[in-house]
Amino acid sequence: MSRTAPLAITIATGDSRPIVRQIIDAIRRQISTGDLSVGDKLPSVRGLAQQLAINPNTVSKSYAQLTAEGWLESRAGLGLFVAARRDQLSAAERERRLGEAVDRFVGEVIAIRYPADEAVAAVADAFDALTLVRSA
Amino acid sequence: MFELYKAECRRFRWWALGAGALHAGILLFFDRMVDPLQQPAMIYELVAAIYAGAGVLLGLFQAGSYARINQWMALLHRPLSPRRVLIAVAGGSATMLAAAVLVPILLLLIGHGLIGSRFVDARHWLLGLSGMLIALTGLMGGIYAALSPRRYGWLVLIPALLPTASMAVGWAAIVVQTGVLVALALLVTSAFKPDLAEPPRTITGLAGTALTAAMGAYLLLVVAGDLVFQTLWITTGTHPLNGVPPRGGVTEATRADGAALIEAGLAGRQDNRARLWREQVRLSEIFEVPPTMKWLPVRGELTNVAPMEFDDERRGTRWTFSHDDMRFHGVRLSDGAALGTLDVPGGFDAPPLPIEGGHLIAGGSLLGFDADDGMIHRSIRLPAGETIVARPSTAGTALAVMSDRALRLYDVRVLDESAGSDAPLATVPLPGPVGSLMRLDLIELLDGYLVSFTYARDGVDGPADAWQQIVHVTGAGTSRPVARRTLTPDFPFVTRFAPYWISPALKVARDLAEHAGSGPVPMAQRTPVKIPLSIWIAAGLLAALSAAVVALLARRWRLGLRASAAWMLATLALGPPMLFAFWLIRPNRTA
Amino acid sequence: MSGLAIETRGLTRRHGRKHALDNLDLALPRGGIHAIVGANGAGKSTLFRILLGFLSPSGGEVFVLGRPSAALTPDDRRRIGFVNEEHTLPGWATVAAVLAMQRRLYADRWDARAFDTVIASFDLSPAQRIGQLSRGERAGFNLALALGQAPELLILDEPTLGLDVVARRRLLDALIEGASAEDRTVIYCSHQIEEVERLADTLVVLERGSLRNFSAPDDFRERITQWVANVPFKGPPPDAMPGLLQHRKIDGVHHYMMLDAEPGFADFLRGHGATSVQTMPVPLDRAVDAFLTRNHAGPAA
Amino acid sequence: MPVRTRRLGYAAAAFLTLACAMPALADPLAAMLAAERARPVAPRFPRDAFVSEPLITSVTLAPDGSGVAFLRITGGQYSLWLQPSAAGAPARRLLQRTDAREIAWSRDSRWLVMIAPDKVQMLSPAGDPGSGIAATLGGATELRLLGLNPWHPGVLLVDRAGARWRLWHAGPGGARRLLAHSAREIVDAAIGRDGRAAFVKLVDGERHLIVARSPKGGFHGITACVAMERCDLLGVTPDNASVYVSGDLLGERRALLRLDADGKRTLIHADPASEVDIDGIVLDRMRGVPQIASYRGTRPARYGLLPGTAAILARLSLAPDAMVETSSATWLVRERDARLQGNRWYLLDPASGAMRLLLDDRVKRLPPDALARVTAFTWPASDGMTIHGLLSVPSGLDPAHVPLVTIVHGGPWSHDDTDYSALTQLLVNRGYAVFRPQFRGSTGYGRAYMFAAQGDYGDGRVQRDIEEGTRYLLARGVGDRTRTAIMGASFGGYSTLQALSNGSRLYRAGIAIVPPPDFGWTSRWAAIHGNLGRTQGMALDRSLRLLALNPDDRAIAERLHRQSPLARVAAMRTPLLLIASGRDERVPIRSVIDYAAHLKLLGAPAGIIIARNQPHAPSDPMAMRAYLFLAESMFQRHLGGIAPAAPSNDLRAWMVKSLVER
Structure with missing residues (x-):
């Protein structure tokens, strides 16, 4: 137990x-x-x-x-x-939620007048870091 | 439940101890100064009022501490029936109060009894009991006042004042006081329920509350109504007794000087004899004989009309009367030593009332203490069954002795000569019941007397007939009426009969309650009141009208049919006071 | 016996001309924690008093554990616990005496464990007199007593009123501990929305003696939305906006708090000239606040 | 020491009282009228100035002559004083306050006996132990005072235990000794020098019995005093075998005599003029023998009975009517005269005859020279009997043109004496002649004179004497026939009513004060109810029977009623002022009111005044002042004269409060 x-x-x-x-x-x-x-x-x-x-x-x-x-x-x-990880959401739903997340993100970035390419790079770094943590 | 009782006892134990100690201290103090057992009634009434007041305060405090809604819910929301909660809570405070009142009294009485030279009558033990009952009645009254709805609670408490108006003596007084206490406790029980604002839930509780409230309303209407009425009269300047009272009226007769009164009594006669009498009245000293005393001692009564004792100053002895053995017990004033008992040959017919001049009134006997031989002698003994009802007074060379049946005139020397004859000079049978006699005036004639009897008790603002009777008493002692006139009431018909038309039934109930257990009271004999038919009709109409209003209200309050009918019937029987009670109680349940 | 812990039908209570309860229909099922919120004078205390039979309704019917509340028997009362905001206990008695009396009264169902669990977090001495306890200690003792009697129905009238943070937290713990008992129904009345949010299964909103909401707290929250719209002109007239709870204009921007906003509400605003429209959910306390204050702050209807 | 003070009683001129007597002069009328005519007219004095309240009383000389004890009255309070005889010695107050109303000295002059109504106290001025209450009077045995023990400090008391009367001596500290007891009531006793009762007077039915102690012990009767004979025991003779008696056992008039144990009576002294009763007997207290016998009247006389006494008395000739107390040293003399308001006491040195003023109870008194003389005279009644009377006339006026007021004394068994009388002096000062008849039945002129009334107090000789006296004076040129009035109190009031309603029409106005309207009824009432009747242990009804007024005799009652003012009330047509007392213990107020009511009913010209709280004989000076005012007003109204001054404020207030006027 x-x-x-x-x-x-x-x-x-x-x-x-x-x-x-x-x-x-x-x-x-x-x-x-x-x-x-x-x-x-x-x-x-x-x-x-x-x-x-x-x-x-x-x-x-x-x-x-x-x-x-x-x-x-x-x-x-x-x-x-x-539980063991499974996809619980439909593809469409996942697509919609991603869209929402991107929208919010883009809105925030525009609001702080941050260059788009640097923002994209930062997102990539964040994902990389997440992967590192998980594998650690 | 027992825990609750114990908790309540514990809650008040220090208070009870303090109050009991204070009580005992005060009693002890007065015991040093005076004889607490031989005080005039007023003192006992005062003490009873203090006991009752203490009870009321405790009741108000205790119930008041619970009456706030949260406390009330905390007290009653528990797996106990309200009645049991009441018994526990009120039982606790009652136990403490009773102990604070009774224990010091018992200690005093036991102390008295043990000292030997003093004695304690059975009635004194009852007096202690009565003190406790009155304190507990106060407690219940206080609890009821705190818990009952303000709308009508005070009204219900008015009839609880019965012990102050009751004429009951001795054991009967205890019974009356116990009855009032029990009734009040039952009323408290009926009010002791979760929803304090509502009238009692049980039919018996509601009926008891309603009837008591109706009696309270009745008393209020009669007393306060009269007060309001008279105040209005006075403020408008039309009061019949303002200034000069109306001619030929009762008030005029009661206020007139004796000469004017007797002359007015003779006014109806124009013959020479009456004219001579009138001349004599104008010249003579008028002797106003007191007709009755308010109270006479009754054997076994709890209190005293007056201290039942007198001092033999020559021998330094105080003689105190014991109801138990009907003898005086002597105590030497200087050192308190017992000096035996004192009796009169033939014994006392009734507890003797010491009056001025070393004389005693006892039933049908007038007795005197003779300081020379230290004995009590009988000066006058009336025929069996007659009672002396007033202090004898001198009228010239005569001693006027009022009994419940006759005015007797004796040679005033009858007081001095213990062995002398007690045959009266004249016996004048009373022309009416002694209790209705308001004043008695007489003048001496050459041989005999002219006596004026004024019967006007309850005739000024009350319903009784009032009249004046002049009686001629001859030198041989025979008497005959010579003139009579009716005295006209000064108050309007409506107010004089108010106690009757407001509610005849409650009038009767009130009289019965107040007179219950009164013992033999000769002064209570009254002329029967003649109630005019119009008063009966008015009472009936008022009752019917009140019942109709009850019906209307009951409909508006959507009362059930049976409940409405019961209320209407009660109102029909008891009249406007019941309507008043109904309106204040506002029953809203179909009971 | 119905399956409801509390049921009122058309319950009305007037104080003079004022309605403390106005035709209240309420059915609280057995089990769970039912929170009752409402502004002061909404009728919560009146409701409790009527429930326990200490006040008579002016109209309607009330049943508690299936029994008309006016006819509660001592045995019924044994199954009902009640704690008021004052935590009324006899101030002159000792803790031990009160406890002894309570144990004896509820001897057949006394739950020593529940009592001990709760009382453990308060530092009480048996010889202390109630009058000497702090408010928090008294509240804890009171709640412990109520839980110790293992009631089927526990009615709590603002039990945390006036308590400091520590005492309140302990009390909540105790309540959570006690509420989890089987088949226990807790009726809880509080002004602390935070507590309601934490505890309540059901949110009952009373307003002026009437039932305004009866649902899970989250459902209630979802009914209320906040809208921020930039309307250059006056904006739509309030009476054209059914469900408007609150309207404020801050720096020229209109803030609307809407109850059960219709799906096309954004279009409605745009139709009235809004250049931008945004919507967002609101926390429960604000939702309740908006709900209860609508008639105070809003324009006259 | 005069006999009267030894009686220790309170004598009041009142209805149905029996009192002592005095003699009068033959026919001094003409001389007196001439003398008064020649005197100047007296100035008018304020009415209230005539009222004379006693301020010093019971002045009594110690038997050793060392001092005089007296009572001073201040604001109704009595205080006890001792005035030493020595010249210049100041008076000493012995007691600030006392209940005693009379005081006496013990023979040894060491003790003062103080007599109050309810107790006897003894006080030693020198401070000997034993001062205090000697006896409490009254009580279960009805203890009463008989008199002073002439030999030993203390008093003689009598009480009654069951059927026996007991004679006691009580001395300082209350020590009591039984002297004698008897189944008959003891009313008098003479004590021997051995302290034992030698002679005792007892009541025996309608007579008195004098018993003497036998040498073998026990008492035996020696004589009886019958038919109201007086026989007062004065004291035992020096040989202890006989007793001095004041009484009328020998002859008509009361005299001083000796009674021997065998009953033999020996006259010692009687009025040589055979006119009046003996009035005063002074005993030598040290020896216990009579020293002076005195007789009163306008010609008073005094006789010394011991060697040397006459010589001393001769030095007192300027004060022939003065009262004297003797002692072994100095004598006490009280001046007595009709014109002397108040009292003056002197000390007389028997050796030199020098008199020194000792006490004067008045700061201010009316000048005696301006007051009226009182002259005794006699006139023959229509049945031939000589009747005595007193007359006073205003000086400097023609007596034939002054109004005449007849004042009838009460009793009727009493008499007017020649002492100061406020009423008489006021009326004379206001210009009235005042006639005071000593009608038959009066005392002081012997038994025959008294019994001559024969109980006829209706239309009989008594009333005729009074009216004939008035007529006699009118005939002798005293008084204006058209301006006559009659007044009197008690029996005098009765007589007044009789005179005004018996048809004689002699008087033009009358004032009747506390009058019995029916003599018979009142006598009967008094015999039944009154507590006033006992004289020397004799009940009033017995006395009345002896005076031919048997209250049980219906015939007498009917006669008296038939001839009473009450029966003749309708005949009252003369202005009358009737004054009654509300607390009258002798004439019941009811009887006066009954009569007054009849007067009112019949419309008689009568004013009625009732003094609510006054007794039969008021002692209240306010009452006296009021009655003087009323009399002056009444007579002024009906007889003419000077209008009386209005009553002062205090008197008017008293009258409003105390008098009922109709």
Whole structure:
């Protein structure tokens, strides 16, 4: 039986994102950055609720969505674990989200009058760094 | 529940200890100065008022501390029925209050009894009990005042003042006080429920509250109504008793000097004899004989009309009367040593009331303490069944002795000669019940007397008939009426009969309650009131009208049919006070 | 017995001419934490008092755990815990005495563990008198007592009011601990949206005695959106904008807070001359604030 | 020491009282009228100046003559004083306040006996132990004072235990000794020098019995005083075998006599003129023997009974009516005269006859020379009996043209004496002649004179004496026939009412003060109700029976009623002022009011005044002043004369408060 991985996340009330959303984002980010590895056991609903001082139902909801999105998987009687990575989104959806992300990015870059080529280079560097971290 | 009781006891224990110590200290102090068991009634009334006041304050404080909504919810929202919560909470404060009141009294009484030279009558133990009952009544009143809806709670408390108006004596007084306490406790129970603003939920609680409130409203209407009425009269300057009272009226008769009164009484006669009498009246000294005392001692009564004791100054002895063995007990004033008992041959018919001049009134006997031989002698003994109801007074060479049946005139020397004859010079049967007699004036004639009886009690602003009767008493002691005139009431018909038309039923109930257990009170004999038919009709119409208003209100408040009917019937029976109570209670549930 | 913890039908309570509760229909299911928010005077306390039978409704019906609230029996009360904002406890009694009384009263269902868990985070001595406790200590003790009685229904009327951050955090922990019990329904009333956001399963918004919202907090939040539009001229008249909660003009830019904005709202604004239109979600506290203040700040309807 | 002070009682001229007597002169009328005509007219004095309140009382000389004790009255309070006899010695106040109303010296002059209504106290001026209460009077045994023990410091007391009367001696410190006891009431006693009761007077039915102690012990009767005979025990003779008695056991008039143990009566002294009763007997207290016998009247006389006494008395001839107290050293003399307002006391040195003023109770008094003389005279009644009377006339005026007021004394068993009288002096000063008849039935002129009334107080001889006296004076040129009035208090008031309603039409106005409207009714009432009737242990009804006024006799009652003012009320047509007392203990106010009401009803010209709180004989000086004003006004209105001065403010206030006027 594996130990529960520590889940170093915080939530902020008063955020424009609901707490469910914040938990989901944080876990996703930790999985993406490798802070959580596949097979890591997540805190129990009660445990996380206590940790974050929130309603356990909220934790349940977050876990449920992450599970539905394929980030987590439930092992009967044992708890929730980080699932093996699969693509959960359709191609079209992925394309749309990329478009949104690019739009936001481009808007911000234009706003700071940054040269486009340097911006593209910076994005490339960021991706490289991400790869390095993961492989490390 | 027991924990709650204990907690409440603990809450007040220091208060109870402090109050009890203070109480004991004050009693001890007064015991040093005077005999606390032989004070006039007024002192006991004052002390009772203090006990009641202490109870009220405690009740207001305790219930007031719970009456705020959060405290109230904290107290009642628990797995206990409100009644049990009440028993625990009120039981705690009642226990502490009763201890603070009763323990010092008992210590005093026990102390008295043990000292030997003093005695404690059964009635004194009851007096202590009564003190406790009154304190607890105050407590319940305070609790009720704090918890009951302000709209009508105060009204319900008015009839709880019954012990102050009750004529009950001895055990009966204890019964009346207990009854009031129990009734008040039941009313508190009915108000002791989560929703304080609502009328009682149970039918019995509601009915009890409504009836009591109706009685309160009745008393308020009768007393306050009269006050308002008279104040209005005075402010508008049309009060019948402003300035010169109306001629031929009751007030004129009660205020007139004796001569004018007797002359007015004779005004109806124009014969020579009456003219001579009138001349004599103008010249004579008028002797105003006090007709009745307010109270006479009754055996076993809790308090005293006056201290039941007198001093033999020559021998330095204080004689105090014991109701238990109906004898005087002597104590030497200098050192408090017991000096035995004092009796009169034939015993006392009733507890003797010491009056001026070393005389005593006891039932039908006038007795006197003779400082020479240190004995009590009987000066006058009336025929069996008659009671002396007033302080004997001198009228020239005669001693006027009022009994409940007759005015008797004795040679004034009857007081001095203990062995002398006590045959009266004249016996004048009273022309009406003694309780209605307001004043009695007489003059001496050459042989005999001319006596004026003015029957006007309750006839000034009350409903009683008032009249004046002149009686001629001959030298041989026979008497016959010689003139009579009716005194016209000074107050309007409407106000005089207000207690009746407002609610005949409540009038009767009030009288019954106040007279219950009164014992033999000869002064209570009154001329029966004649209630005119119009008053009955007015009372009926008012009741019907009130019932109609109740019906209207009940419809507006969407009261259930049976509840509406019950309220209407009650209003029909009790009249406007019930309407008043209904309007204040505003029942909103189909009960 | 219905499956609802609380049910009111057409519940009305008047204080004179003022309606504290106005035809309130509310059905709170068993289980979960139901937060009730509303401005002062929205009728929350009135509702609780009626629920516990300490106030009679002027109209309508109320059921608590399936029982008319006016007819709650001592046994019903045993299953209902209630904590008010003052944490009313007899100030003259000691902690031990109050605890002993509570244990005896609820002997058949006393949950020592729940009590101990909560009380563990407060440093109380049994000999202390209630009157000597700090407000936070008293609140903790009170909540511990309420949880110790293992109620089916726990009604909390602003339990954290006036508490400092530390005490509030402890209390919330205790509540989370206690609320997770099976089949327990918690009704929670607070002005602290943060707490509501953390705790509530259901957000009940009361306004002037009426029910304005009954949903999960996130659902509520999603109903409210903020729009920033650059409209050179006066902008559309407010009465032409159904669902407008708030409108402010800052530096010539119009900020609209919209409830249930229609899909074509951006076009609507452009149609009224907006040169740019942007929309964004709002945090819960602002959403509630906007919702509750619409009738104060907004133009007269 | 005069006998009267030994009686220690309070004598008041009042209805149904029995008092002592005095003699009068034959026919001095003409001389007196001439003398008064020749005197200058007296100036008018303010009315209130006539009222004379006593300021010093009970002045009594110590038997050793060392000093005089007296009571001073200040604002109603009595204080006890001692004035040493030595010249120039200041008076010393012994007690600042005392309840005593009378004081006496013990024979050894060491003790003052102070007598209050309810107790007897003894005080040693020298401070001997034992001062304090000697006896508390009254009580269960009705302890009362009999008199002073003539030999030993202390008093004689009588009380009653069950059916027995007991005679006690009580001395300093209250030590009491039983002297005698009897199944009959003890009313008098003479104590021997051995301190034992030698002679005792007892009540025996309608008579008194004098018993003497037998040598073997026990008492035996020696004589009886019957039919109202007076027999007062004065003291035991030096041989202890006999007793001095003042009484009328021998002859008509009261005299001084000796009564021996075998009942033998020996006259010692009686009025040589056989006219009046003996008035005063002074005993030599050291020896216990009579020293002086005196007789009163306008011709008073004094006789020395011991060797040398007459000589000393001769030196006192300038004050023939003065009262004397003797001692072994100096004598005390009280000046007495109708024109002397208040009192003056002198010390007389018996050896030299020098008199020194000791005490004067008035700072200011009306000048005696400007006041009226009182002259005794007699006239023959229509039945031949000689009747006595007193007359005073205004000086310097023709007596035939002055109004005449007849003042009838009360009692009726009493008499007017020649002391200062405020009423008489006021009326004379205002120009009225004042006639005071000593009608038959009056005392002081012997038993026959008193019994001559024969109980006929209706239309009988008594009333006729009064009216005949008035007519006699008118005939002798005293008084204006058209300006006569009659007044009197008590019996005098009765007589006034009689005179005004019996058809005689002699008087033009009358003032009746506390009058019994029906003599019979009042006597009966008094016999039944009054607490006033006992004289020497004799109940009033017994006395009345002896005076032919048996209250139980219906015939007498009916006669008296038939002839009473009450029965004749309709005949009252003369202006009358009726003054009654609201607290009258002798004439019940009810009877006066009944009569007054009848007067009012019948429209009689009568003014009624009731003094609500006054007794039968008011002692209140305000009452006296008020009555003087009322009398002056009444007579001025109906007899003419000078208008009276209005009452002063305090008097008017008192009258408004105290008098009911109709």
